[in-house]
Amino acid sequence: AQSVTQLGSHVSVSEGALVLLRCNYSSSVPPYLFWYVQYPNQGLQLLLKYTTGATLVKGINGFEAEFKKSETSFHLTKPSAHMSDAAEYFCAVSGGSNYKLTFGKGTLLTVNP
Amino acid sequence: EAGVAQSPRYKIIEKRQSVAFWCNPISGHATLYWYQQILGQGPKLLIQFQNNGVVDDSQLPKDRFSAERLKGVDSTLKIQPAKLEDSAVYLCASMRGDTEAFFGQGTRLTVV
Numbered sequence: 001a002q003s004v005t006q007l008g009s010h011v012s013v014s015e016g017a018l019v020l021l022r023c024n025y026s027s028s029v030p031p032y033l034f035w036y037v038q039y040p041n042q043g044l045q046l047l048l049k050y051t052t053g054a055t056l057v058k059g060i061n062g063f064e065a066e067f068k069k070s071e072t073s074f075h076l077t078k079p080s081a082h083m084s085d086a087a088e089y090f091c092a093v094s095g096g097s098n099y100k101l102t103f104g105k106g107t108l109l110t111v112n113p
Numbered sequence: 114e115a116g117v118a119q120s121p122r123y124k125i126i127e128k129r130q131s132v133a134f135w136c137n138p139i140s141g142h143a144t145l146y147w148y149q150q151i152l153g154q155g156p157k158l159l160i161q162f163q164n165n166g167v168v169d170d171s172q173l174p175k176d177r178f179s180a181e182r183l184k185g186v187d188s189t190l191k192i193q194p195a196k197l198e199d200s201a202v203y204l205c206a207s208m209r210g211d212t213e214a215f216f217g218q219g220t221r222l223t224v225v
Contacts, residue, residue, distance in 0.1 A: 006155075034213065043117075043204060043216035044156070051212075090155055098168050099144050101206075101214055103155040 002027040002093050004104035012110040019078040021107045023065075023091030026072065033074040034092040034101075035065055044090065050074065061085070086111045115139065117217035119205050125223045131193035134220045138187070138207030144168075145182055146214060147190050148204040156204055162188065195224045 007022040025031055032051045036044040048059025055067040061084075065076045074091060091104045118137040126132050138145050143164050148156035159178065160170040164185035173180070177196070182188040192199055202221050206214040 004155075036216075041218075041221075043218045044206075045216070046213050049213055098161075098163075099208060100158070100161060100169055101146065101208075102158065103148075105155040106153075 002031070002095055002100070002102050004091050004093050004102055006091050006104035006107050008107055009105065010108045010110065012112060013081045014112050015083055016080050019063075019076070019081045019085065019109065021076040021089050021091075021109065023074045023076065023104060024072050025074060025091070025093045027093055027095045029095040032094040033065075033067060034094070035059065035063070035074075035076050036090045036092060036103075038088045038090065038106075040087075047076070047089075081109075081111045083111050083113065085109060117205055117207050117215050119203075119217035119220055121220055122218065123221045123223075125225060126195055128197055128224050129194040131191065132195055132222065133189055133191045134203050134205075134222075136188045136190070136205030136217060138205070139209070139215055142207035142209045142215075143185070144208040144214075145188050146204075146206040146208075147180055147188070148206065150202045150204055150219070152201070159190070159203075192222075195222075197224050200224045 003026045005024045034049045035047040050067045058064045088106045090106045094101045145162040147159045150156045159173045160180045161168040162182040180190045202219040204219045206216045208214040
């Protein structure tokens, strides 16, 4: 079984401030972890993913995330928020040979000028 | 390469009517997912195909929802009869191997 918990359904930051979106997962097998972004009326776009190897992964638009097995976490960060980062962000976990992909409930990021 | 294609983009129907959504995955992608995304929530997996076989349909309301993926390529999701609570965005995604899933733009269904 696998699940994802995203802490904070809504995060608001000022432009230029640090962005931190939290994600904790549960998986009975070594997980693959993903962050997706969704803009209004759009599908989901992959920001970054962790499969194996380096635990700090870099993605598009300046985002990065660190896989911490001991904390079962995969938090998403960006040093300086831009207005264009305002969107909904989803953490997801996949594991095992059946490639089942399970999403969290999402975090809506608001960026204030 | 072309992305995941879904149609229609929007659909409005009355309750108890039927509706069908179509998805054409990226060429060569064996895995196809259908998700239901209710406003303000994360995507919920309805059904997952591996080629033309069902891997997981544990959260598919089988009394009203059905899906098929004939020939292991494109797929159709049907709702019959629709209920008000079926109003949502229906997302299709495809994946090759165990890398990343690519999503279509979704079909927004409104049941009135």
